[in-house]
Amino acid sequence: MPHQFSHTQTVRKPAVTSKGGIVAAQSRRAAEVGAQVLAAGGDCVDAIVATTFALNVLEPWNSGMGGGGGMVLYRAAENLYEVIDYGMCAPQSLRAADYPLSGEGAASDLFPWQRVKDDRNIHGPGSIAVPGVVAGMEEAHRRHARLPWNDLVAPAVALAGEGLLVDWWTTLTIAASASDLRRYPASATTFLKDGLPPSAPWGIKSETRLPLDTLKATLAHLADAGPRDFYQGDLARSIASDIKADGGALSVEDLAAFRAHLRDPLAIPYRGGKVFATPELTAGPTMAHALRLLQQNLKPGSAPDAGAYAEYAAALQSAYRERLKDMGDADGKRSLGADYLAPACTTHFSVVDRHGNIAAVTQTLLSSFGSKYVTPHTGIAMNNGIMWFDPKPGTTNSLASGKRCLTNYTPVIAEAKDGRRLAVGASGGRRILPSVMQIVSFAMDFGMDLDAAIHQPRIDASEGAIVIGDTRLPADTREALAARFDYEEARVQSLPQKFACPSVVMRDGDTNSGAVEIFQPWADAVAEG
Numbered sequence: 001m002p003h004q005f006s007h008t009q010t011v012r013k014p015a016v017t018s019k020g021g022i023v024a025a026q027s028r029r030a031a032e033v034g035a036q037v038l039a040a041g042g043d044c045v046d047a048i049v050a051t052t053f054a055l056n057v058l059e060p061w062n063s064g065m066g067g068g069g070g071m072v073l074y075r076a077a078e079n080l081y082e083v084i085d086y087g088m089c090a091p092q093s094l095r096a097a098d099y100p101l102s103g104e105g106a107a108s109d110l111f112p113w114q115r116v117k118d119d120r121n122i123h124g125p126g127s128i129a130v131p132g133v134v135a136g137m138e139e140a141h142r143r144h145a146r147l148p149w150n151d152l153v154a155p156a157v158a159l160a161g162e163g164l165l166v167d168w169w170t171t172l173t174i175a176a177s178a179s180d181l182r183r184y185p186a187s188a189t190t191f192l193k194d195g196l197p198p199s200a201p202w203g204i205k206s207e208t209r210l211p212l213d214t215l216k217a218t219l220a221h222l223a224d225a226g227p228r229d230f231y232q233g234d235l236a237r238s239i240a241s242d243i244k245a246d247g248g249a250l251s252v253e254d255l256a257a258f259r260a261h262l263r264d265p266l267a268i269p270y271r272g273g274k275v276f277a278t279p280e281l282t283a284g285p286t287m288a289h290a291l292r293l294l295q296q297n298l299k300p301g302s303a304p305d306a307g308a309y310a311e312y313a314a315a316l317q318s319a320y321r322e323r324l325k326d327m328g329d330a331d332g333k334r335s336l337g338a339d340y341l342a343p344a345c346t347t348h349f350s351v352v353d354r355h356g357n358i359a360a361v362t363q364t365l366l367s368s369f370g371s372k373y374v375t376p377h378t379g380i381a382m383n384n385g386i387m388w389f390d391p392k393p394g395t396t397n398s399l400a401s402g403k404r405c406l407t408n409y410t411p412v413i414a415e416a417k418d419g420r421r422l423a424v425g426a427s428g429g430r431r432i433l434p435s436v437m438q439i440v441s442f443a444m445d446f447g448m449d450l451d452a453a454i455h456q457p458r459i460d461a462s463e464g465a466i467v468i469g470d471t472r473l474p475a476d477t478r479e480a481l482a483a484r485f486d487y488e489e490a491r492v493q494s495l496p497q498k499f500a501c502p503s504v505v506m507r508d509g510d511t512n513s514g515a516v517e518i519f520q521p522w523a524d525a526v527a528e529g
Contacts, residue, residue, distance in 0.1 A: 033159075088131060128249075128382045242375040283408050283432065426517075471491050
């Protein structure tokens with residue numbers, strides 16, 4: 001691909017090491033919130049809740065109360081692994097007949113589905129699935145938290161009171177969705193200025209902030225009323241009323257019925273250890289397929305060589321072929337996902353505390369800013385989970401009421417045979433799985449610490465026959481990949497990402513470390529204290 005970027009620029013982001021807890025996230029300020037909770041005596045799960053609501057304010061295009069997700073937890077005292085699944089589902093009140101095909105060919109957004117009239121499944125109130133993030137936080141808090149709910153939501157209330165600070169990254173992200181944000185009055189009021197993306201000022205003492213007063217009031221109410229209010233209280237009624245008034249299907253009954261689910265993780269044997277992944281409608285089962293092939297064919301050593309990268313590509317391509325044979329929420333078919341073509345806007349963060357509790361947490365609105373619809377009376381950016389379904393009738397993944405949404409996120413905790421534990425996940429849609437698989441391999445096959453693993457170049461093999469290589473790979477590796485695959489090269493960059501954006505923590509004995517994607521401008525690993 002033609003490019004205009006420097007050949008000589010180097011970027012590094014060293015791993016953080018501490019005897020205390022660490023939060024690794026795509027937003028440094030959100031990671032700081034989580035680390036402060038750990039320093040105040042909070043559990044790993046307390047940090048998850050606080051970081052989640054902080055991200056709702058700081059990264060409203062990626063995740064928040066209007067989205068869904070999943071987490072893998074390790075509880076040190078019980079030596080127990082568990083999954084909390086709070087993925088989204090289609091409203092029970094949704095009618096497939098309200099999504100007629102337009103006959104205009106493929107959809108205009110990120111999926112190969114046939115286009116629906118007025119793109120109703122892509123943006124706006126009709127594209128909203130039942131959100132699960134608050135229910136996920138409710139379940140995690142109920143099971144493991146040490147600190148009161150109010151105390152964990154309070155930092156997000158304060159951040160919302162400051163408003164959204166506009167820098168070049170904010171401007172770029174909002175600009176990418178501005179044409180659709182303009183369609184919805186509350187969205188335009190929240191994120192645009194005079195109908196255009198906001199710009200950061202040049203003056204060193206100047207700043208631009210977007211007021212988030214409505215979101216602040218919502219978070220303050222949720223802090224006081226508790227998480228069930230989002231599903232069965234004043235917030236539920238307000239959210240459903242706004243969406244119904246603007247033509248969506250989500251109802252108070254849909255919200256009241258939603259619960260997060262405690263699930264057993266997939267326990268995938270690997271190199272004398274195990275990799276614990278999310279089951280069912282995530283990429284966890286696809287991860288299991290890829291790791292099985294690596295176990296058979298990849299030879300561990302001191303560092304990944306050309307042969308190792310070829311095995312990564314072959315394993316991923318095989319896993320994706322299997323994944324795409326059949327997709328959807330149907331009996332016996334809950335191990336495959338549909339968003340393989342979608343560079344979804346997602347957030348991932350990982351947490352480890354001083355007691356050895358560890359977590360990998362992935363949350364999403366699906367597209368950037370989800371449905372592009374902000375509920376007028378709560379200020380919440382809502383998901384567009386309905387886009388995960390095929391609007392054509394008669395397939396496993398066809399749109400239907402009450403159906404669970406397919407996802408491509410892959411949070412995992414890996415336990416190596418030497419006792420080290422690694423919590424890893426990423427954002428980046430279809431590119432998440434390749435990133436997570438390789439970082440797990442770097443640690444378990446090649447013994448890398450996090451600083452080495454996060455700076456090790458990766459490939460992507462999620463685009464059918466195409467294998468994308470990082471230009472930093474050694475020449476012999478690039479030549480070997482080009483000889484065997486339909487090979488293209490890309491540079492690690494902020495936007496558009498050609499590789500996923502991982503956030504990782506590791507526990508080695510009583511020492512913790514954390515690392516994040518080197519080219520994500522806001523991302524950092526932050527240690528408590």
